[in-house]
Amino acid sequence: MSTSDAPAPSARQRRWAIAKRVLVAAFLALVVFLLVRHASTVDWEEVGKALRETDPLLLAATAGLSLLSYGVYCMFDLMGRHYTGHHVPVWRTCMTSLVCYAFTINLGALVGGVGLRYRLYGRAGLKPATVSRIMMLAVFTNWSGYLLLGGALFAAGLVPTPEGWFIGDIGLRVIGAAMVATALAYLGVCAFARRRTWHVRGHAVEWPGTRMALLQLGLSTANWMLMGFIVWLLLGREPQYLPVLGVLLIAAIAGTAVHVPAGLGVLEAVFIALLGGQVPSHELLAALFAYRGVYYLAPLCLAALAYLVLELRHRHGRDPEAEPART
Template identity: 45%
Template sequence: MKRELRVRIGQIVVATLFIVVVVLMVRYARSVDWPAVGKALAGYRPKTIIAALALVTLSYLIYCAYELSARAHTGHGVPTRRVMLMAFIGYAFSLNLGAWVGGGGLRLRMYTRSGVRPGVVAHIAAFAVAANWSGYLVLAGAILAARAVRLPPGWSGAAASGLQALGVAMLLFVVSYLCACARWPHRSWRVRGQDLRLPSLPMAALQLGLSTLNWITMAGVVFVLMPGQVDYLELLGVLLTSAILASVMHIPAGLGALEGAFLVMLGGQVAKPQLLATLLAYRAVYYLLPMLLAVPVYLAFEAKKRGAGQGQGK
């Protein structure tokens, strides 16, 4: 009964957050000068788009580095080129359609078709999740602990102190994780029928470094597309806030959560047309363009594997 109650409360919280985001977005959409948004989008210079695409490329290369590091951790023998290919496909699908698609089912299918056992694939997924969120906790924890992000009007001093305490807790959690990796490297725990191992301290430090760089790069994409409007550190804080909202609400591509966070936290500093144009451009270069590239690449991957399988069957 207690477990069912916790599940029901979690569902209510998620539904409430979703309703709040929808209401905010509807109100926002009604007040936007859409012709001005189109004008702002058309006003991007080629060098701005090129800079944004360069940062997007760097971010996806870091995702590939997650998977290559996981290969070193698990010891599977899939070639580097194929690992990077699967990483690009998996993260493009995951960011657009949700972690269960790209990070779960698609990763499992691609790796098992490459000769990797399902148990090892679970290790790879766990390693990637730990990598992604370790850097998030460091950056979000540091920003909250330092009170580096301006809170929305009307928030009390107690709320600021609470967020600061949360930031310190985030940093302590990462320190605890690193200490555990130093104290018990390669120790296994059985989780839902799978044996998961802690990485060594150097590998955990690599996770942390890659993830931190990736979140910084993602915020850099937004910063380039909204030059001179908002301080970079504040943009990073807003992006991190939107990421946790999207994760809690299980929204593919952070739809609504990204816009809601930017609306609440930056709506008073940036003109609405420019803010919306920035977010639309960010979605186009960071989500949609990689997905458009990943779909034919995945189809080619499947066709090649199918052809190899038919060839072996003859």
């Protein structure tokens, strides 16, 4: 179907699109307002001092944990290799996954999750339909674990909520229970669905089996927990780990909702709002800046070098793997 033949959006769809843009703009404006208001009260000299006083061994340990987290994410694409049956070598699949993950969390899903995956896997000989299946499996893996872990933390009341927060403690518990139910429903569909292939907007979605679904939940949960553990260590292990993890999960979904690359500003605003009463502001911001350095910026530099290597190999004809796709 050509673009001109595509049906025009209905009035309801147009209204929803407008409402969504308004809500995103309002949320982004709120984030900016909170950051500006709080920035005027922060002792930035103390922030710089706290950063300078960060233990180098702690930074090295969190950098190592960041690499471990990226390694766990790499398993998402290795599952995609098994799921689609493609024959791109394991080393190249891992390198593609690491490059895409680093670019995704820094520059957005359209750049890393979509654009680079199609480019790098296409260069390796895979058809767009196969790349789409790999990408969809990675998305389902990432968010299934998020729903299970975040839902359990929210439902258990382990995430601090500020007084007068518009959702409230009970509301967050209800949302958490619904998240857990959604993750378990996904597992149930994978285990018991008789119709294994569904079509969504022209894309064929083949449900994984029970073992792969359990592996998805396990790997994704482990990855989110590692990220929270890194932030908790940089905060000096105060407050407790599970509340810090819960706040990170809220910040992650908030950053995704407003489409801000790397959740810039959103991460800080959420942590300040939810943990500002328990951790001094200068220590909180110093820990978050260090987290951005070890989990976002350093891996992005390595990913850029890896991407350059892949491009140069292709340009100079040193890509024996880039053969016509067999899938």
